[in-house]
Amino acid sequence: MAGVSPGTVDRVIHQRNEVSPATRTRILKILKKTGYTPNLIAKSLASKKKYRIAALLPSASNDNPYWALPLKGVEKAIAEISDFNGSVDQYFFDLNNEASFIRVSDDLIKDPPDGILFPPVFPKSSLKIIQHLEAKQIPYVFIDSSLDDRNSLSYIGQDAMQSGFLAAKLICYGLRDRETILVINLARPEGIMHHLQKRQKGFISYFNTCRYDKKVRIDSLEIDLTQAGEPELHLDEYFIRNGEVRAIFVTSSKVHKIARYLKAYGKAQILLVGYDLIEENKVYLNDGTIDFLISQQPETQGYLGIMTLFRHLNRQNIPGPVQYSPIDIITAENINYYPYP
Amino acid sequence: MAGVSPGTVDRVIHQRNEVSPATRTRILKILKKTGYTPNLIAKSLASKKKYRIAALLPSASNDNPYWALPLKGVEKAIAEISDFNGSVDQYFFDLNNEASFIRVSDDLIKDPPDGILFPPVFPKSSLKIIQHLEAKQIPYVFIDSSLDDRNSLSYIGQDAMQSGFLAAKLICYGLRDRETILVINLARPEGIMHHLQKRQKGFISYFNTCRYDKKVRIDSLEIDLTQAGEPELHLDEYFIRNGEVRAIFVTSSKVHKIARYLKAYGKAQILLVGYDLIEENKVYLNDGTIDFLISQQPETQGYLGIMTLFRHLNRQNIPGPVQYSPIDIITAENINYYPYP
DNA sequence: TTAATTTCCGTGTGCGCACACGGAGAGAAA
DNA sequence: TTTCTCTCCGTGTGCGCACACGGAAATTAA
Known part of the structure; x- marks a missing residue:
């Protein structure tokens, strides 16, 4: 032509x-x-370029089963790109052990991949890798949480503020006048808390908007689950000192620890809202102890993370620097239809 | 060797x-x-087997913009399978005109595709095509609604009963004791109502479960929007005859017609729950007239419909005879993150 | 003016496979 | 014996693309 x-x-x-x-x-x-x-089929047939992507993720322990979910998505992406000369090396570190993160990421840097996907849960150590990566022009994608002012190819995760905002809406919707809400932060002593703080901030901010038309009292509690006897100690003390609580918002996937307490102590009628569709939480959602779970399609996040890198390496368009996941509202009535597909 | x-x-x-x-x-x-x-890539490059799939969908009119959404998913699938020798012929019919469905489906049968995706909104006429298809061993996939006792390759859509059930939960959650709920059916005089009836049935059934702990009154209204002056006539009459209404459940995506009425007549504080993320509804969700929309990822439905057929034609595993879509809960607080991706 | 570059472009090959064509050899029919 | 048919197999081409090679024309250097 x-x-x-x-x-x-x-x-x-x-x-x-x-x-x-x-x-x-x-x-x-x-x-x-x-x-x-371009016909991708013919393209990868003719091309001898093999792209190697690294996925650096927390290992899914009993302590934190959440990370099994993004891993599923990563594996789905692997199956998809392996036909197109793409491969993924998986590296795992301990979420409670920054040293393990450093060790594994050092390993990774020794044999540099063409792109890397990881959650910057340890900001300091993450910045160190990023310096290496940027020096070598290796693209990287953030998943789950983000680091501001960094040139990541993309961030894939939830709008944490807004998810807290939504949680507040859900709780207020079921609230009467002059009731008390308790916000619980199940923080680790060290590590990135930024994400959970954003959720809390979003939650609180709801009560400064015009959408809120009731009078409430908001208490908050910080509980370190690594301490013996927790969360019972703090919760017992709180309930003794304070009056009736109508609703509890937990800023993390460990909401099942609170649910267990509430159920055991006959307080299951308290509205309980938390995060993430892990097995432990599903149980308490189904029996009514947890009322709402906020989910973020972690499988899709893992999948999109790998695919974003692969598409970028193959010079295809990628969505943009921020890919917000949906803020799914999960209840006992719709849980059977997640995840999908 | x-x-x-x-x-x-x-x-x-x-x-x-x-x-x-x-x-x-x-x-x-x-x-x-x-x-x-065998190298699948090279295989499909060299193969001249071309699979032709037909998508027979309602055209997205002003009257019913919903069907633009599944179409998007179909187009995404087209982009994906076109590299693998797959193509999709699109046929459109008028949702308010069974004759147009018959005409178009006759056209389709004259040039038989290798597989077909369609919503059996007109059961009788659908059965006729199905006879043709089964005689010629052409696989077909149902989308949106289903026909029982038919050998479709798969049904892709929502569990309608359960979605109504969930709507009831959402409404009751915000309800006080001794309040009134109004269920509105915006039925077309003819055509398939089965789907909407299931939603209503699911809604009603919620109040027979142990999860329901308040006393409510449930009224219901059937309004034919093709009649002049509707829905004002029926609604005016209802509100004159009856007392305070606390919540309204509309069983279809035409909930925006009710929202318009409520807003115009100063009744926006009534809880309003309806279906589907079409533009008209988004407006009223954002301004607070609609409180919850139930969505079903129509884009994904269209996408999966085509992909299911294509995978089956290529002798790949397909998920199963029923692929339920999620029952997404959309509010003003999370609407910005749908659809995804 | 002639030689040396540089710019711009055409041609050829191969990726791993599907498939058409045709040919050698064996056996059957004339 | 000659001709025909049938079995079994080799060869060639093309799918759509990436990439190397080299050549003609335009430009610069000598």
């Missing part, structure tokens, strides 16, 4: 600058008009 | 019986020993 050979068109497509501006624009115009899209 | 040409090996692999038993077994043995697996 442009009166040139396939080779020239190829040069335009791959931006190898050996084409005169005139023919280049002519070809580009035709490409646009005809809506040309 | 077997001392024969690639062509002969090819004949063995494809079981074209033009090979002597001796060399055949020799080749088979080598194939097994070396663990040969």
